[in-house]
Amino acid sequence: MDYTEGRGWHDPRIVPYQNLCLDPATMVFHYGQAIFEGLKAYKAVDGRILLFRPEQNMRRINISNERMCIPPIDEEFAVKAVKELVMVDKDWIPEEEGTSLYIRPFIIATDPYLGVRPSHTYKFIIILSPVGAYYPEGINPVKIYVESNYVRAVRGGTGYAKTPGNYAASLKAQVEAHEKGYTQVLWLDGIERKYIEEVGTMNVFFKIGGRVITPALQGSILPGITRDSTIQLLRSWGIEVEERSISIEEVYEAHQKGTLEEAFGTGTAAVISPVGELNWNGNIITINEGKTGPLSARIYETITGIQYGKIEDKFGWIQEVK
Numbered sequence: 001m002d003y004t005e006g007r008g009w010h011d012p013r014i015v016p017y018q019n020l021c022l023d024p025a026t027m028v029f030h031y032g033q034a035i036f037e038g039l040k041a042y043k044a045v046d047g048r049i050l051l052f053r054p055e056q057n058m059r060r061i062n063i064s065n066e067r068m069c070i071p072p073i074d075e076e077f078a079v080k081a082v083k084e085l086v087m088v089d090k091d092w093i094p095e096e097e098g099t100s101l102y103i104r105p106f107i108i109a110t111d112p113y114l115g116v117r118p119s120h121t122y123k124f125i126i127i128l129s130p131v132g133a134y135y136p137e138g139i140n141p142v143k144i145y146v147e148s149n150y151v152r153a154v155r156g157g158t159g160y161a162k163t164p165g166n167y168a169a170s171l172k173a174q175v176e177a178h179e180k181g182y183t184q185v186l187w188l189d190g191i192e193r194k195y196i197e198e199v200g201t202m203n204v205f206f207k208i209g210g211r212v213i214t215p216a217l218q219g220s221i222l223p224g225i226t227r228d229s230t231i232q233l234l235r236s237w238g239i240e241v242e243e244r245s246i247s248i249e250e251v252y253e254a255h256q257k258g259t260l261e262e263a264f265g266t267g268t269a270a271v272i273s274p275v276g277e278l279n280w281n282g283n284i285i286t287i288n289e290g291k292t293g294p295l296s297a298r299i300y301e302t303i304t305g306i307q308y309g310k311i312e313d314k315f316g317w318i319q320e321v322k
């Protein structure tokens with residue numbers, strides 16, 4: 001679908017997967033004015049094809065658009081477009097447990113223009129790809145490096161928007177963490193390098209002394225849909241969840257006192273990713289002996305159970321594609 005100033009969004013169409021032909025001066029290549037999303041279609045145990053809270057992804061597109069000076073899309077129309085596309089490619093949805101059809105909507109600025117200003121034209125594209133199970137050998141804890149040097153986002157920046165520049169800015173820290181033997185980076189706030197923000201492509205939760213704590217949404221982290229679903233689930237189970245600032249010192253102290261019970265990341269790709277170890281300036285924080293904790297496992301089983309139609313969806317999160 002295209003956008004032209006004065007005309008709005010127009011010409012939605014489904015075409016075979018193909019290359020884009022763009023002028024070398026196309027603005028997105030130079031100034032990064034773009035946004036994207038990520039969601040999945042699941043084949044349920046009874047054969048139905050299900051989407052998980054797709055309206056939330058489209059809501060987030062408009063939040064990202066607003067920050068990046070991209071004109072808003074019609075969210076309902078975009079959900080319908082995703083459903084129509086999934087129907088076209090439904091035979092590509094793998095059958096095996098844990099697999100899915102990944103859906104990647106994105107918008108790019110398409111004016112051929114050298115100079116910094118918002119584009120007058122855009123393309124909104126949705127591509128699909130079958131993906132394998134995130135945990136082919138069972139849910140597995142990750143080792144995470146606490147980043148005290150580089151910063152991903154600050155309040156007032158673009159951290160809450162799903163825009164490519166945030167990910168480009170995170171690559172260097174990710175590469176260095178990999179070299180040290182860690183899979184992911186835990187970001188700290190950009191001013192004091194003290195408060196926890198998020199992990200790579202996941203929001204993060206800590207269970208300390210029976211309570212669950214997750215950083216509040218204050219403009220520098222992505223408002224994750226899995227984060228929101230996890231909070232709703234935990235509260236429905238009578239577990240207290242605090243959305244507030246949490247410092248890395250608080251986590252370290254809880255570890256020393258023996259009250260740090262679990263830590264886990266949440267995101268569309270993994271659903272839940274238990275954290276087995278944190279390295280904070282050489283201080284090693286081992287969590288739950290490096291094993292998956294019971295709460296992480298329960299949330300994982302419940303959310304994936306709802307996504308694959310195995311558990312009743314009391315929250316109205318599932319939308320059937322037909």
Ligand code: PMP
Nearest residue numbers: 201202203222224225226267268
């Ligand atoms: N933070 C970042 C930076 C991400 O890229 C993602 C993945 N979209 C998340 C958090 C988790 O968000 P969600 O649960 O909506 O996938």
